[in-house]
Amino acid sequence: MNMHSDTALRDEATSLLSDHAKSEYDVIRLRAIQALTAIGASKSPAFVEALLDDDEDVRQDAAQALGALGVQEAAPQLLENLIHDPCGEVKLACVTALAELKSEDAAPYLRALVTGRGEEITWDEDELHQDEWDDWLDTQIAAIKALGRMGDASAIEPIVMALMDEDGQELGDVACEALGRIGEPSVPTLGVFTQSSNRRLRHRALRTLASIGGSEAEAILRKAVTDKDGAVRLIAYEALMPNDAALVEQALTDAVEDIRIAALSLSGFSEPELLDRMMRDPGAKVQLALIERLDRNTPIADQNDLRWQVLDFLATGQQPEVSAQALGLLAALAPELVADRLNELFSVESDDLNAERLQWAIVDALATSPLREAAEWLQRACRSPFRSVRLKAVASLAMIVTDESRPHVNQQQGREMLLSFALTPMPISEKVPEETPQTDIAALEEAGLDVSEAGENGPTSSLGAILGHDAIAAEMTQEAEEDEVQPLTPREQALLAKATRHPKRRRVALDDDANALDRETRMSAIRLLGEVKGMQIMLAQIAQDLETEIAQQAFAALAASVARHGTELAEDQLVDLITKGLSHTDSALSLQALKLLQQADLPHQDALRGKLRAMLKTGDTPFRIDAMHILTRWDGTPDVARSLLDDISAPVRQSAMRLLSETAPDQAAAAIVPFLLANPEQRILTYVNDSSPAVVSIGRSLLAELRDHDRRAQWPVMISALADLLGTPSQAA
Numbered sequence: 001m002n003m004h005s006d007t008a009l010r011d012e013a014t015s016l017l018s019d020h021a022k023s024e025y026d027v028i029r030l031r032a033i034q035a036l037t038a039i040g041a042s043k044s045p046a047f048v049e050a051l052l053d054d055d056e057d058v059r060q061d062a063a064q065a066l067g068a069l070g071v072q073e074a075a076p077q078l079l080e081n082l083i084h085d086p087c088g089e090v091k092l093a094c095v096t097a098l099a100e101l102k103s104e105d106a107a108p109y110l111r112a113l114v115t116g117r118g119e120e121i122t123w124d125e126d127e128l129h130q131d132e133w134d135d136w137l138d139t140q141i142a143a144i145k146a147l148g149r150m151g152d153a154s155a156i157e158p159i160v161m162a163l164m165d166e167d168g169q170e171l172g173d174v175a176c177e178a179l180g181r182i183g184e185p186s187v188p189t190l191g192v193f194t195q196s197s198n199r200r201l202r203h204r205a206l207r208t209l210a211s212i213g214g215s216e217a218e219a220i221l222r223k224a225v226t227d228k229d230g231a232v233r234l235i236a237y238e239a240l241m242p243n244d245a246a247l248v249e250q251a252l253t254d255a256v257e258d259i260r261i262a263a264l265s266l267s268g269f270s271e272p273e274l275l276d277r278m279m280r281d282p283g284a285k286v287q288l289a290l291i292e293r294l295d296r297n298t299p300i301a302d303q304n305d306l307r308w309q310v311l312d313f314l315a316t317g318q319q320p321e322v323s324a325q326a327l328g329l330l331a332a333l334a335p336e337l338v339a340d341r342l343n344e345l346f347s348v349e350s351d352d353l354n355a356e357r358l359q360w361a362i363v364d365a366l367a368t369s370p371l372r373e374a375a376e377w378l379q380r381a382c383r384s385p386f387r388s389v390r391l392k393a394v395a396s397l398a399m400i401v402t403d404e405s406r407p408h409v410n411q412q413q414g415r416e417m418l419l420s421f422a423l424t425p426m427p428i429s430e431k432v433p434e435e436t437p438q439t440d441i442a443a444l445e446e447a448g449l450d451v452s453e454a455g456e457n458g459p460t461s462s463l464g465a466i467l468g469h470d471a472i473a474a475e476m477t478q479e480a481e482e483d484e485v486q487p488l489t490p491r492e493q494a495l496l497a498k499a500t501r502h503p504k505r506r507r508v509a510l511d512d513d514a515n516a517l518d519r520e521t522r523m524s525a526i527r528l529l530g531e532v533k534g535m536q537i538m539l540a541q542i543a544q545d546l547e548t549e550i551a552q553q554a555f556a557a558l559a560a561s562v563a564r565h566g567t568e569l570a571e572d573q574l575v576d577l578i579t580k581g582l583s584h585t586d587s588a589l590s591l592q593a594l595k596l597l598q599q600a601d602l603p604h605q606d607a608l609r610g611k612l613r614a615m616l617k618t619g620d621t622p623f624r625i626d627a628m629h630i631l632t633r634w635d636g637t638p639d640v641a642r643s644l645l646d647d648i649s650a651p652v653r654q655s656a657m658r659l660l661s662e663t664a665p666d667q668a669a670a671a672i673v674p675f676l677l678a679n680p681e682q683r684i685l686t687y688v689n690d691s692s693p694a695v696v697s698i699g700r701s702l703l704a705e706l707r708d709h710d711r712r713a714q715w716p717v718m719i720s721a722l723a724d725l726l727g728t729p730s731q732a733a
Helices: 007-020 026-038 046-050 056-068 072-084 088-101 104-115 125-131 135-150 153-164 172-182 184-193 199-212 215-224 230-243 245-251 257-264 271-279 284-293 306-315 320-333 335-345 353-366 374-381 387-401 411-423 440-446 463-467 470-483 490-501 514-529 536-542 548-565 571-582 587-600 606-618 621-635 639-643 650-663 665-678 692-706 709-726
Strands: none
Touching: 007 026, 007 692, 007 709, 026 046, 026 056, 026 709, 046 056, 046 072, 056 072, 056 088, 072 088, 072 104, 088 104, 088 135, 104 135, 104 153, 135 153, 135 172, 153 172, 153 184, 172 184, 172 199, 184 199, 184 215, 199 215, 199 230, 215 230, 230 245, 230 257, 245 257, 257 271, 257 284, 271 284, 271 306, 284 306, 284 320, 306 320, 320 335, 320 353, 335 353, 335 374, 353 374, 353 387, 374 387, 374 411, 387 411, 387 514, 411 514, 411 536, 514 536, 514 548, 536 548, 536 571, 548 587, 571 587, 571 606, 587 621, 606 621, 621 639, 621 650, 639 650, 650 665, 650 692, 665 692, 665 709, 692 709
C-alpha cells in the first residue's frame, strides 16, 4: 500500500505535519513528530526544532527520528541535548542517534558516559530520587554500543574499566560486542578476558576473537585448544581447524563429541575411512552425524554397499536413537533387505515404546525414500497401533502423491490408499466416560448462560435449530413443560447455541483405543485429500456422509482443493452440494459449505442468494463476513459492504471497510474516517487493503480534517491514522 502512495499527497502531508509540530498543544506536536518519522520526512526542519521543545517526549522522539533518518546536520544540536538536556530518556535517544550519525565530536562525551555520568554533562538529580532508577545505567550500555558502532579504539580502556567495576552492572556481552566492532585494537584486551574466571565472558571473548581474526587473535585461540573447558576448546578448534590439518587430527581424539564431529567434517579422510571412523565412534551424536551425511537419493542394491554395512552395524547398536535412525534409513533405501525386521516391528503391540520410536523413524525416512516400495510400507504404517506413527504415515503419503518431482514412487498407489482410508467407515466406541451428574442450573452456568432473574424473557426460537436435532429438542420441550421451565432470553439462546457448537474438549489417549485411532486416521486422510489433485469427485461423495463430522471435514478439504487446484466438479453438481450444506442444521458444516462457495468463485446463483441474504441478518460473524464477500462479488457493487459498516461485530465492520476500500475506494474515506474518530484505539491499516486509490482518498480526507480547527480535539487520532496510512510498517511502529 505504502509503495503506491501518491507523491503529492505525501509532500502535502509533510508540509502540514511540520506546521502541526509547532502546535501549542504538546500531544499534537508529539503525534506530528511521530508521523513525520513514520513517513520518512527527513528533510523536514521540524525535527531539529523539536529538540528544543518544552515536552521531553517530543524531544526524545525527535532525537530518535534524526538518527534513524540519518540527518547529519542535526548532530550539533543532538550533542547539545546530550550534554545539557536534563531528561535521561532524551540523553539515551541522543546517544543512539549520534552513534548512527557517527559523530566524532560526540565520542569524548560517550567515553565519559561509559564510566560515569560525565563532569560536563547535566543530569536531573530530582528525577533520580523520584523514580528510584538511575537513567545513567541505560545510557552506559547505549554509550558502549555506540562507541563500538563508531569503531572508536580510544573507548577500549573505559569499556574495560566499566566491565571490571565490581559494583557495576553485568556488561560482558555488550562489552565484547563493542570490542569486536572496534576490531584488531581490541585483541589484547579480549585475550585477557579469555583468562577470566567468568565462564560466560571467556566464551564470548573467544568467539569475538574468532570473528576478528589475524595472527594475534590466532595465537590466543591456539592456547585455548588445551583448555579444560570443552566449550572453550570447541570455539578454538572451529576457528582454527579449517587452516590446520594437524589440529584436525588432534581434535579427532577429543572427549567432546561436538569437537570430534567438527573435526571429522574437515578430516580429509576418504569416504570409507571417514565412515569407518564415525561408525566406531562411541558417541551417539557422532553416529547420528554419520547417518545424516549418507547419500539418501540412491537405493542400496545389495549388502556390499558401504552404506548397508554402516547402517546395519548402527541399527544393532546400543544407542536407541541411533538404532532408530539407522533402521529408518535402511527401510527407505533397502526395504527388501530388512523386510523380516520391518514385518516383525510392525506386528508389535501398542505398549512397546521402543517400537514406537523405531516405527516413527522408519516413517520419517520413508517420506523421502527414492523407492517405489515406500508407499507400500507407509500403508503398513498407517495401521500402526501408535497414533503418532499413523498420523505421520498418512501425512507422508499425502506428501508423496502431491510431489510432482517424485514420479518414481508409486503415487497412484498412495492416492488409492489415502482414498481407501477416507472412504472406510470406522467403528466408533460406544463407551462414554462417566461424569458426575450436574444440576440444570450448574450445567447452564458452565455453558456461560445468564441464569439470573434480571431481564425480560424474549421469544424462544426453534430449539431444534439450536440443538441441531429435532427429536432431542422435542424431548427437552416435553421435560421443560413438565418442570415448568421459563423460556430462555435471546442472550441465553445465543449462548446455548454457541455451547452446543463448541463442546468441551477433553484430552484422550488414543493409542489404547483402536476405534478412536481408526477414526482419527480417517479424518486425517479426508483432510489430506484436499491437497491431492483429482479427488474432488470423491470428496463430494464423502461430503454427503450421514455423519456430520465426516461431512464437515470433507467440505473443508474440498474447499482447500478448489483453492489449490481450481474447480474440478461440474457447476450444477457443486451448486447442489453447497445448497445441501448451507441447509444443514449443523452450523459448522454450513460454514464449511459457505467457504467452499467462496473459494469456488461461481457465477451468480439465484437459488443461493436468499440464503446468503438471511445469513447477513441472522448468521454468526464468520457467516456474515463470507456471505458479504460472495454477494459483493456477485452484485459488483459495494452496497452489501456499506450496509454492514455499523454491524455489531467488530470483525464484520473491519471486513466491510476493507471490502469497501477494494470495491469503492472513492467511498472508503466517508466510512472509515468517521469510524476511526469514534474508535481511536483502532488502526487504519486494519481497514484498508492494498489499494492506492483508497489510500489517496482517505489521506486527502484526513488532511482536510487536519485543517479544520473545529476538529482540533480529534487531530491526534487523525495524525496517527495518516502516519499509518503513508508510513512503512517499521517506521509507523
